[in-house]
Amino acid sequence: MKYCVKIEVSLKPGHTDPEGNTTQRLLKELGYNVDSVSVSKIYNVQIESQNSREAKIKAEEMAKRLLANPTKDNYTIKVEEQK
Template structure:
């Protein structure tokens, strides 16, 4: 069975997000005032296993070893059937 794991990687609180500031600025130029704007990346990963728990553990390892930078990123993992 394939379990799809949704990994959301975002910047930790307090980290500067220049891309978000640039987007906020561009939106403001188009006339859209925003109170806040933050960005995140999502990876939907299909893992061949029967256990959602195992899939989540594997996804956390992927984050720690490749996808996220522990100094600046935090991540959330959610298993979809």
């Protein structure tokens, strides 16, 4: 079966987020009263897998081995069956 796994990688609390801070400043300059902005990244990965449990385990491995830096990043994983 084909699955689409969405791996969202975001900065752990306490790390500065320059892109988020700049975006907040620009939105304020445009007149929006924005309290804070943080930016995270989603990797949409299409994989072939036996079932959704196996797809999730693979995605966890990918996050740990390549996509997320354990020193500074958190990640969350969602698995969707491919339409």
